[in-house]
Amino acid sequence: MPSYLYPSNGSFNLKALSGSSGYKFGVLARIVNYMKTRHQRGDTHHLTLDEILDETKLLDIGMKQKQWLMSEALASNPKIDVREGKYAFKPKxxxxxxxxxxxxxxxxxxxxxxxxxxxxxxxxxxxxxxxxxxxxxxxxxxxxxxxxxxxxxxxxxxxxxxxxxxxxxxxxxxxxxxxxxxxxxxxxxxxxxxxxxxxxKKIAPIQKRKKPGSQKKRRFKTHNDHLNGVLEDYSEGVPSKK
Known part of the structure; x- marks a missing residue:
């Protein structure tokens, strides 16, 4: 999960987030960060969403955002464990x-x-x-x-x-x-x-693609001089006409 969803300093400025999408993910980030902090201090029991909103002082969010948290955001978050409608932090x-x-x-x-x-x-x-x-x-x-x-x-x-x-x-x-x-x-x-x-993680170097026709044709020296006039040339795909 991206680190911005639970920053270590625990500070969020939800008012500074522009648009409804920014506000929603700001709320999510604040909740996940709080769940991590409480887990680290030994509070590992599960909480209901209302209990989480009360402890994070997010009581002013609307029903639409609450439904999004319950049905999508918290339910699919890899750092949140859902058990019988309650939530807890899920460490590695x-x-x-x-x-x-x-x-x-x-x-x-x-x-x-x-x-x-x-x-x-x-x-x-x-x-x-x-x-x-x-x-x-x-x-x-x-x-x-x-x-x-x-x-x-x-x-x-x-x-x-x-x-x-x-x-x-x-x-x-x-x-x-x-x-x-x-x-x-x-x-x-x-x-x-x-x-x-x-x-x-190592970043693999980008290999440049060679331009078509840039490769020089390789020339091979023939050693069948005694068969001149008998062998046909297939280098171009079609035997040369004489």
């Missing part, structure tokens, strides 16, 4: 406490799925900062090139001392000639999946 990961977070990271580690984005953890875990701090060195933070942080399970059973001689051998192996595609192909053969869905 439903995490109740720090133990649930540790189990998630451990599962990702065991399945070779890598880490979990901190943004997704903060979205789905109430009081996430407190839980992450309590886990301490049981998790590892890695910052991606796009500045987003990823959490990994720190499996202490895999920690061991590697002899310095082996470290030197490891560092001496040249990898400059190995591109990302070859690395990914090797990982797939080993049954290890990459984290492409959470990494920065």
């Amino acid at each position: 990961y439903h995490l109740k406490d720090k133990k649930a977070l540790l189990r998630l990271l451990d599962k990702h580690d065991q399945l070779g799925l890598g880490g979990v984005l901190l943004d997704d953890v903060e979205e789905g875990l109430p009081n996430s900062a407190k839980a992450i701090k309590a886990l301490g060195d049981q998790i590892i933070f890695v910052t991606r090139p796009d500045k987003k942080k990823v959490l990994f399970y720190n499996d202490k059973h895999c920690q061991f001392v590697v002899d310095e001689e082996f470290q030197k051998l490891w560092r001496s192996v040249p990898v400059d000639s190995i591109d990302e595609e070859k690395i990914e192909e090797y990982l797939k053969k080993q049954g290890i999946s990459s984290m492409q869905e959470t990494g920065p």
